[in-house]
Amino acid sequence: MSRVRTAPLACLDLDGTLVDSRGPFAAAMRGALREQGLPDREPAALHRFLGPPLEETAAAIVADAVAAGLVPAADAPAAAEALLGGYRRRYVAEGIPATVAVPGVPAALDRLRDAGWRFALVTSKIRPAAVGVLEATGLGAWIDVVHAPSPDERHVPKARSLRAALAEHGDDAALAAVMVGDRHHDVDAARACAIPAVGVTWAGGSDHELTAAGARAVVATPMALPETLAVALAR
Structure with a gap:
């Protein structure tokens, strides 16, 4: 008897992939910097921090x-934790309601x-914030399962969350899955899990970064995604 093949699984990053988080992220972080008495940063200088876990950004x-010379070295861990907490409070209150799906992604x-x-x-975003974004944007209607760190976890590699998604999907999920994201962290996770990665550049992703990391393909518009994923899965 032939085995029924598992439905293909698209493992989707959130920030920069499904939603353009640059504005809400920068606004919340700049507010947290002011709150902690740290120097302000222009939005463009903060956008590069989208992708890694936020505790790495704060540090x-x-x-x-x-x-x-603005913060004593001995106070750095506490200052980073305070910055992270201030950012998360502002992001929940102001950033999530301001977030919208990238045009073309729902289609x-x-x-x-x-x-x-x-x-x-x-996603590297903590689970409550990720679920909040899905609810605020209506994207939760498409997402079957969410794999994200809990609020008390620190420095969770994206590969761990990706492995959990593949394991939940089924034994042969690695044979029928593609990771989609806008940063090299997404490609790195895909490579660690032995699945192809497709990079996207429509909300700040860099073609050079994604290609250098080993993305199988890079697309500039959401409507190019269906065909590109089919090709990536077939190769």
């Missing part, structure tokens, strides 16, 4: 303040679902 920003997800794909959200 990097505070490290700059330590180097500038692309409809086409993929019609073609038999299922969707797992795989």
Whole structure:
């Protein structure tokens, strides 16, 4: 008897992939910087921090303040934790309501679902914030499962969340799954899990970064995604 093949799984990043988070992220972070008495940063300078876990972002920003003599080195861990907490409070109150789906993404997800794909959200954003964004944007209607760190976890590699998504999807999910994201962290996770990655550049992603990391393909518009995912899965 032939085995029924598992439906293909699109493992989707959130920030920069399903939603353009640059504005809400920068606004919440700048507010947190003011709250902590740290130097302001222009939005463009903050956008590069979208992708890694936020605790790494907070630590990097505070490290700059330590180097500038604004924060004692011994106080850096507490300062980073305070910055992270201030950001998260502002993001929940102001950032999530201001977040919208990237134009064209819902239509692309409809086409993929019609073609038999299922969707797992795989994000470094903590789970409550990720679920909040899905609810605020209406994107939760497409997402079958969410894999994200809990609020008390720190430095969770995206590969861990991706492996969990693949394991939940089925034994042969690695043979029928693609990771989609806008940063090299998404590609790195895909490579660690031995599945192809497709990069996207419509909300700040860099073609050079994604290609250098090993993305199988890079697309600039959501409507190019269905065909690109089918090709990536077939190769």
